[in-house]
Amino acid sequence: MDVFISKLRKKLEADASVQIVNIRGVGYKLVMGV
Numbered sequence: 001m002d003v004f005i006s007k008l009r010k011k012l013e014a015d016a017s018v019q020i021v022n023i024r025g026v027g028y029k030l031v032m033g034v
Contacts, residue, residue: 005020005028012018019031 009020012020017033021029021031023029
């Protein structure tokens with residue numbers, strides 16, 4: 001799972017308004033428009 005998220009973050013890093021946030025004990029959240 002960590003490798004998948006890492007690759008996804010690299011693809012999305014060009015757009016600063018999109019972030020993937022780790023929520024401890026729950027999972028991941030895609031945050032847009034930051």
